[in-house]
Amino acid sequence: MAELDEKYWSERYKSGLTGWDIGFPSTPIVQYLDQIVNKDVEILIPGAGNAYEAYYAFQSGFSNVHVLDISQEPLRNFKDKFPNFPSSNLHHGDFFEHHGSYNLILEQTFFCALNPSLRPKYVKKMSELLLKGGKLVGLLFNKEFNSPGPPFGGGIKEYQKLFHNSFEIDVMEECYNSIPARAGSEAFIRLINSKG
Ligand SMILES: C[S@@+](CC[C@H](N)C(=O)[O-])C[C@H]1O[C@@H](n2cnc3c(N)ncnc32)[C@H](O)[C@@H]1O
Incomplete structure (x- = not known):
C-alpha cells in the first residue's frame, strides 16, 4: 500500500482525484450543528480537506472552529x-501530532482515510484532544469496500469494540439523513469522551 503521508494526499488534491469531496457541508453534520446553542464551543475538524462543514459552522456563528x-x-x-x-485556526499538520483541547470534534471521511492499523491510535488521540465529556460526532462508513483503500471500511460492531474503552457510545447507528450518494452506507456517531 502507498504510504498515506502528506505527499500522497497533496498529490491527490493536485491531480483532482478527490472522489470523497461532496462539495458542500454534509447534511448529518449540518443538522447536528444546527442544534447546538452554545456557539463558543471549541470545535476541531481533523482531515478536513476542503472543510465545507467548518465554513458552515463559522457562518452559523460558531466562534472557535479549527x-x-x-x-x-x-x-x-x-x-x-x-x-x-x-487563519490562526487553520492548522497544517499531522493529526497524531496535533495539540489542543476541544469540546467537539467532527468526523467526516477522515477515519476511513487512515491505514486501519492506526485505528486504536486514532481513538486514543481523539480522547486526548477532547475535554472530558467532549464529543466526537460525525460519520463512519458502515460498509466494506471491494477495492483496496483508502477509503477503508468497517462496521458498527467493530467500531463499538474500538471505541468503548475510551468513549461512552451515546449514538452509533445507521445514519438516517445521509446525503443520497451515501445513503445506507454510513453510521452516525455521537461519542462522549470518558477520559481526559
Ligand atoms: C478522504 S479525505 C477527506 C477530506 C474531508 N474530510 C472531506 O470529507 O472532504 C482525507 C483527508 O485527511 C487528510 N489527512 C490524511 N491523513 C492525515 C493526518 N494524519 N493528519 C491530518 N490530516 C490527514 C488528507 O489530506 C485529506 O484531506
Whole structure:
C-alpha cells in the first residue's frame, strides 16, 4: 500500500482525484450543528480537506472552529475562498501530532482515510484532544469496500469494540439523513469522551 503521508494526499488534491469531496457541508453534520446553542464551543475538524462543514459552522456563528489537515493544498484553497475565516485556526499538520483541547470534534471521511492499523491510535488521540465529556460526532462508513483503500471500511460492531474503552457510545447507528450518494452506507456517531 502507498504510504498515506502528506505527499500522497497533496498529490491527490493536485491531480483532482478527490472522489470523497461532496462539495458542500454534509447534511448529518449540518443538522447536528444546527442544534447546538452554545456557539463558543471549541470545535476541531481533523482531515478536513476542503472543510465545507467548518465554513458552515463559522457562518452559523460558531466562534472557535479549527481546521486541521496534513496537506497544504485544501488549506490554501480554503483560505482563498474564505478570507474572513481566522487563519490562526487553520492548522497544517499531522493529526497524531496535533495539540489542543476541544469540546467537539467532527468526523467526516477522515477515519476511513487512515491505514486501519492506526485505528486504536486514532481513538486514543481523539480522547486526548477532547475535554472530558467532549464529543466526537460525525460519520463512519458502515460498509466494506471491494477495492483496496483508502477509503477503508468497517462496521458498527467493530467500531463499538474500538471505541468503548475510551468513549461512552451515546449514538452509533445507521445514519438516517445521509446525503443520497451515501445513503445506507454510513453510521452516525455521537461519542462522549470518558477520559481526559
Ligand atoms: C478522504 S479525505 C477527506 C477530506 C474531508 N474530510 C472531506 O470529507 O472532504 C482525507 C483527508 O485527511 C487528510 N489527512 C490524511 N491523513 C492525515 C493526518 N494524519 N493528519 C491530518 N490530516 C490527514 C488528507 O489530506 C485529506 O484531506
